[in-house]
Amino acid sequence: xxxxxxxxxxxxxxxxxxxxxxxxxxxxxxxxxxxxxxxxxxxxxxxxxxxxxxxxxxxxxxxxxxxxxxxxxxxxxxxxxxxxxxxxxxxxxxxxxxxxxxxxxxxxxxxxxxxxxxxxxxxxxxxxxxxxxxxxxxxxxxxxxxxxxxxxxxxxxxxxxxxxxxxxxxxxxxxxxxxxxxxxxxxxxxxxxxxxxxxxxxxxxxxxxxxxxxxxxxxxxxxxxxxxxxxxxxxxxxxxxxxxxxxxxxxxxxxxxxxxxxxxxxxxxxxxxxxxxxxxxxxxxxxxxxxxxxxxxxxxxxxxxxxxxxxxxxxxxxxxxxxxxxxxxxxxxxxxxxxxxxxxxxxxxxxxxxxxxxxxxxxxxxxxxxxxxxxxxxxxxxxxxxxxxxxxxxxxxxxxxxxxxxxxxxxxxxxxxxxxxxxxxxxxxxxxxxxxxxxxxxxxxxxxxxxxxxxxxxxxxxxxxxxxxxxxxxxxxxxxxxxxxxxxxxxxxxxxxxxxxxxxxxxxxxxxxxxxxxxxxxxxxxxxxxxxxxxxxxxxxxxxxxxxxxxxxxxx
Numbered sequence: 190x191x192x193x194x195x196x197x198x199x200x201x202x203x204x205x206x207x208x209x210x211x212x213x214x215x216x217x218x219x220x221x222x223x224x225x226x227x228x229x230x231x232x233x234x235x236x237x238x239x240x241x242x243x244x245x246x247x248x249x250x251x252x253x254x255x256x257x258x259x260x261x262x263x264x265x266x267x268x269x270x271x272x273x274x275x276x277x278x279x280x281x282x283x284x285x286x287x288x289x290x291x292x293x294x295x296x297x298x299x300x301x302x303x304x305x306x307x308x309x310x311x312x313x314x315x316x317x318x319x320x321x322x323x324x325x326x327x328x329x330x331x332x333x334x335x336x337x338x339x340x341x342x343x344x345x346x347x348x349x350x351x352x353x354x355x356x357x358x359x360x361x362x363x364x365x366x367x368x369x370x371x372x373x374x375x376x377x378x379x380x381x382x383x384x385x386x387x388x389x390x391x392x393x394x395x396x397x398x399x400x401x402x403x404x405x406x407x408x409x410x411x412x413x414x415x416x417x418x419x420x421x422x423x424x425x426x427x428x429x430x431x432x433x434x435x436x437x438x439x440x441x442x443x444x445x446x447x448x449x450x451x452x453x454x455x456x457x458x459x460x461x462x463x464x465x466x467x468x469x470x471x472x473x474x475x476x477x478x479x480x481x482x483x484x485x486x487x488x489x490x491x492x493x494x495x496x497x498x499x500x501x502x503x504x505x506x507x508x509x510x511x512x513x514x515x516x517x518x519x520x521x522x523x524x525x526x527x528x529x530x531x532x533x534x535x536x537x538x539x540x541x542x543x544x545x546x547x548x549x550x551x552x553x554x555x556x557x558x559x560x561x562x563x564x565x566x567x568x569x570x571x572x573x574x575x576x577x578x579x580x581x582x583x584x585x586x587x588x589x590x591x592x593x594x595x596x597x598x599x600x601x602x603x604x605x606x607x608x609x610x611x612x613x614x615x616x617x618x619x620x621x622x623x624x625x626x627x628x629x630x631x632x633x634x635x636x637x638x639x640x641x642x643x644x645x646x647x648x649x650x651x652x653x654x655x656x657x658x659x660x661x662x663x664x665x666x667x668x669x670x671x672x673x674x675x676x677x678x679x680x681x682x683x684x685x686x687x688x689x690x691x692x693x694x695x696x697x698x699x700x701x702x703x704x705x706x707x708x709x710x711x712x713x714x715x716x717x718x719x720x721x722x723x724x725x726x727x728x729x730x731x732x733x734x735x736x737x738x739x740x741x742x743x744x745x
Contacts, residue, residue, distance in 0.1 A: 211340045214402045215333040216352045218288050221392070221399045222329050223360025224367075225295040226322060228388055229260070231368050235385040236298075240312045243304035252312045259319035261697030267327020268685035269426065275332050275681035276425035279416070280339070280409045283681070284332030285400065290325040292396030294318040299389030327693070331685030334668035338743065339411040339677070344499055347739065350668035351495020354661075358458075358488050365481065367391070411677050411744055425682040435675070435683060442674055443687035445735035449511035449727025450663040451696030452720035456518065457660035458484065460720070461653055463700045464522065468579035468713050469530040470638040479646060483653035487661055494665030502739045503670035508731045510662030511724040517659075518717045521652055526713075528648035530639040533579065540633035542582040544571050544711065546593035546604075555705040563708075564619060567592035567604035572708045574623050580635060582711035597629045673738035680743075695723060 229236065241252055267287075275283035297318055304311045333353050341349035367388045375384040407413075415421045422428050430436050458480075465476040498506050527534045546568035554563050554573065563569040571593045575582050587593065592606040602625055605618035631637065667688075675683035703716025 211337055211406060212349055212352050214399075214406055215284075215337050216356050218284065218399045218403055219329060219333045219353055219356040220359045220363065221395050222288060222291045222326060223357045224363045224395065225291050225392055226260070226326055227361050227364040228295065228368070228392075229256075229298075229319065229322075231364055232385050232388070235381060236315070238381075239303040239385075240301075240315050241304070243308070252316055255316045256319045259316065259321075259323035261323070261693045263320055263323040264327035264689040264693035264697075265686055267324035268331060268689040269327075269682070270324060271328020272331055272429075272682035272685040273425045275328070275335070275685075276422050276679050279412050280332050280336040280681065281403070281406055282408075284329055284336065285403055287325040287328040287332060288396070288399060288403065290321050291329065292392055292399070294321045294325070295389055296393045296396070299386040299392075327685065327689050330668075330688060331681050335672055335681050335684065336406075336409050338669060338672035339409040343742075346672065346743070347495040347498035347503065347666050347669040348492065349495075350672065351492045351665045353668050354491045354495065354664050355488055358484055358491075361458075362481070362484075364388070365477070414744070415678060420678060422678040425679045429675075429679045429683045429686075435679065438674055439683055439687050441730070441734045442671060442684070443691055445727060445731035445733075446507055446667065446670060447687050447691030448695050449514075449724040449731070450507060450667050451691040452699055452723045453511060453514045453663045454660050454692070455696040455699040456514070456717075456720040457656040460700050460703060460716075461525075461656050463704075464525065465529060465649075467577070467704075468707075469526060469533065470579055470636065471529050471644065472638065472641070475641060475644070479649050480653050483650050483657050486650075486654050487657035490658060490661035491665040494662050495669065498666035498669060498739060502737045503666040503673075504731065504735055504737045506666050507663050507670065508728050508735075510659050511731075512728045513662070514659045515721045515725040515728065517655070518721050519714060521655060522714055522717060525649065525652045528645040528652060530579075530636065531643055531645075532634065532636040532640060536630075536634035536636070537581050540598045540635070542575065542580055542630075542711075543585055543596040544568070544575070544582050544593055545585040545587040545596070546571065547587050547589045547591070548584070549589070550593075551709070553705055554708040555701060564607060564615065567606045570607070570619055570622065571595050571604040572711070574626060575711070576704065576708035578627075578630070578635075579713060580630065581713045584711055595626060597626070597633050600629050602626055602629070670738050673741045673743055674736075677743060 271283055271287055274286070298315065301314055301318070302311060330353075333356075334350055337350050337353055338346050371384050371387050372380045408416075412421070428435060430439065462476055462480050465471045465480070466473055471479075494506050548568075550566045551568035551572060552563060552566070554569070554576070563573045575595070582595075593604040595602045595604065602622065605615065605622055607615045607618070610618065627637075671684035671688060672680060699719060703719050706716040706719060707713055709715075
């Protein structure tokens with residue numbers, strides 16, 4: 190019987206340990222970047238008070254728009270910048286740079302003097318730091334996914350890269366735990382005054398640990414081989430996007446996989462939370478706890494579906510998740526209403542609400558940063574209030590020029606017509622109108638907020654878990670599929686752009702687009718058509734054009 194040479198055993202052991210180190214270092218660094226990214230969202234209220242309160246309304250709107258854009262809109266540009274560098278210089282050094290930019294920008298927010306101290310320079314610097322963060326995040330994901338995939342043994346790329354897919358959820362958990370911990374330890378008053386800076390400041394420790402770990406790693410073997418042979422790309426952007434042979438795969442990757450993955454991810458994690466809090470009026474703490482439980486229960490399935498994609502392929506799992514989302518979102522969110530706020534469901538059936546307005550006087554209320562009050566027409570005033578109150582309503586066409594009216598059962602209320610009013614008179618008229626509507630809605634059984642005692646918490650967690658499971662299906666295998674779709678010499682550049690267009694734009698704008706659709710139609714579920722249509726389109730395009738990639742050799 191043949192024997193295994195004894196000196197082979199330690200080598201095999203070392204290789205296994207090395208692979209684990211690659212996964213751990215890449216995943217930990219990406220968790221840290223997501224932690225940084227989510228902190229801004231979690232602490233936006235405190236940041237707004239510190240940096241935007243001293244500027245006028247128009248300037249504040251511009252700054253808020255720029256800060257928001259850094260979160261989503263600039264990510265594809267970061268993908269282009271750092272994807273190119275990654276294909277020219279190497280995977281390891283590039284994502285060391287992206288991590289450094291993200292970490293130092295986050296730390297700097299914690300040190301930044303307020304508007305009261307340095308005036309308008311404060312919001313300008315804050316926006317610059319947020320732009321740097323958005324660009325860095327655009328370069329991080331592609332680097333981490335490419336690096337891990339190029340280290341993974343054949344047949345295990347889905348499993349290895351699936352750990353990268355857990356990092357956004359773990360980053361959110363880390364940010365939540367740190368913020369909650371400091372709020373509890375310091376008290377609300379101290380936290381609002383100065384304690385909000387601490388989660389930003391401690392990120393420098395996390396940055397140091399993450400950078401040290403990543404610096405112990407070697408360059409990706411695939412890139413090192415290309416570098417040794419002199420076959421690296423000299424013009425990654427040109428090869429990736431100016432040549433139809435590769436550009437068509439970029440477009441197919443975006444439309445046939447990432448677009449659907451993005452809307453399912455944002456619907457299952459972010460829009461579900463938005464729907465619970467803003468539409469179903471569940472208090473924020475309860476909503477956060479329920480969704481955190483569901484995400485914790487679902488997170489292991491990122492790895493499961495990554496592993497499964499190594500066995501049966503990436504395409505059936507990703508497209509299957511998109512198809513299931515398109516078919517189940519309406520019943521799942523309907524069930525969520527009955528489980529989380531049964532009083533609202535009962536009131537909608539017993540006392541339906543109608544708005545009579547000339548539709549040409551109603552705007553499409555797309556407002557990505559939440560600064561627009563939509564108070565220039567009576568229709569907008571009526572629809573904005575009902576949409577924010579989570580009240581479904583039917584639309585009836587009215588005579589042009591007449592103010593909008595709201596009917597609750599037999600009671601009819603006329604919305605203010607703001608044309609010609611002074612700002613003070615308009616504000617007073619809107620408040621009176623909203624107070625009257627609120628009183629009548631309460632009288633008709635519409636709850637101001639969900640009754641915590643009536644929330645079926647087990648059912649809510651089960652529904653949120655089902656939504657999160659769809660997220661794990663589409664997101665678990667996506668990194669491996671994108672890596673395998675493109676040649677190694679332009680892989681970093683090619684995969685990063687469709688990923689960040691999909692997740693930064695299609696996914697990132699989902700909550701505000703869905704809310705605008707709800708406000709336009711009056712149906713609290715109408716916004717779901719946005720992810721449903723996009724997910725369904727991805728299924729069709731993916732079935733027709735997306736190749737299966739899980740058995741490809743990625744060394745080429």
